Amino acid sequence: MKDFLSQRIACPHCGHHIHLDLDASMGDQDYYEECSACCNLIHLNMHIDYARNKLELHVDSDDEQIF
DSSP: OOSEEEEEEEOTTTOOEEEEEEEGGGOSEEEEEEOTTTOOEEEEEEEEETTTTEEEEEEEOSOOOOO
16 A cells, blocks of 8 residues: 555535545544635544555544534
């Protein structure tokens, strides 16, 4: 698996497309990026599946509430 990947995502707040550079060399990560269009935070959760040799990226707005 490559350690550095480029991925295009859509902002969960406004739908604007953003290009991200992902660094998979440090393992699983949980972090926030700011949308360049609406300035809201985007929650990114990156998981590396070594058994299947793939990277999973979960994108959400982090404003969902669990009741």
